[in-house]
Amino acid sequence: MDDDHLHLRLKAYEGRPAAVAGVGRDPVNAPMIRHWCEAMGDANPAYAGPDAIAPPTMLQAWIMGGLGGPGSVHEGRARAYEELLSLLDGAGCTAVVATDCEQEYLRPLRPGDEVAFDTVIESVSSRKTTRLGTGYFVTTRTEVRVGGALVGTHRFRILKYAPAPDAATAAPVAAAAEAHRPEPARADGLRPRPVVNRDNAGFWAGVGERRFLIQRCVACATLRFPWLPGCNACGSAEWDTVEAGGRGTVFSYVVMHHPPFPAFSPPYAVGLVELAEGVRVISGVVGVPYDKVRIGMPVELEFQVFDDELTLPVFRAREGAA
Known part of the structure; x- marks a missing residue:
């Protein structure tokens, strides 16, 4: 047809x-x-x-x-x-x-x-x-x-x-061989790009400078993440930012098992990380095998470079956490 x-x-x-x-x-x-x-x-x-x-x-x-x-x-x-x-x-x-x-x-x-x-x-x-x-x-x-x-x-x-051809020919045995790889698979040019808009452009500009910026309401000082145009506590549209220190713990997590395609190699862990500042972030958990990630595991922010145009914040298990 x-x-x-x-x-x-x-x-x-x-x-x-x-x-x-x-x-x-x-x-x-x-x-x-x-x-x-x-x-x-x-x-x-x-x-x-x-x-x-x-x-x-x-x-x-x-x-x-x-x-x-x-x-x-x-x-x-x-x-x-x-x-x-x-x-x-x-x-x-x-x-x-x-x-x-x-x-x-x-x-x-x-x-x-x-x-x-x-x-x-x-x-x-x-x-x-x-x-x-x-x-x-x-x-x-x-x-x-x-x-x-x-x-x-x-x-x-x-x-x-x-x-795409690379995804269609990904063999199950290859995925099994990667099962205990501590880092998410990297595929230059294939990793999905984040959607950058007027509400979150400041956050991604901070990532480009290796800074993890959290919004703070000017009126009531409530911290919020992800970035929003207004405060979800008092409704104020005025805000500034604070830089996260980078330490946190795994509040919850899932292990992704979707069929492989070039940008990723499952299974791998995606964590809901609670930062020391109190906000929660969804991101990759690296540094340990996916099946060693645990709720309460201490992690630390790092910026992972995927290609010349893409850097993403991820969270590495702190030494001795596993």
Whole structure:
């Protein structure tokens, strides 16, 4: 099937349902809100107490299908979306990566709200070539409702692609050989670049100078990370920065096992690191094998150079930590 014919078939799915009459697995509830806020380090009083609301960015959390998978009756996934993904698989676009999401909020969600949702396939791009491989961007739009009233919209975009040759030929035995490698795999020119925008440009400028800068609210002195345009404690838009000393501990972590592609070589550990200053940072944990990372492990900041254009902050286990 040539590209033009395939694209026409893919475009025919635009506007068709991806999920119909989906229902959240659980009502909006205080325990999930608490876990979310603890993981994010967000102590905003609006998210606790008898008049609590849910953090707006939890919108997707209430509609996810969970470990039951696509067949879950709660998810309501429609046949058209499965057909679209199968068509892409048949064209060799067997790999998938989430690229971005956009959310709009009409009113806060509160404990006890029962959410329902419908999702449509909003757009399918023309064939695109990326560093990961060649494929198609698929965007879905989900409308979330409570009691029939629209409360928010969630757009989610994935890239379904045919892995670049190096990724397609990565042998399982090679991944096994790397299993106890203490550093994340490095692949010049292939490591994904961070998204730099007007809200976080100052942070990345600091990284370029080998400084880890944390925002500090001028009004109430609350420290925050990641960088935000306003204070999540008092709402002030005025801020300055403090430089992190670099010491911290592993607050939580996951071990990534996704299929190998050139920029990474799984399995490897990604940590939620709590800095001495009190903020938490998601980054790679290096210096020890992935299976030796532990909650409470002391770590120290370092800046890892991947190529001439990319330097990233990572956290190295302090000597004797393993």
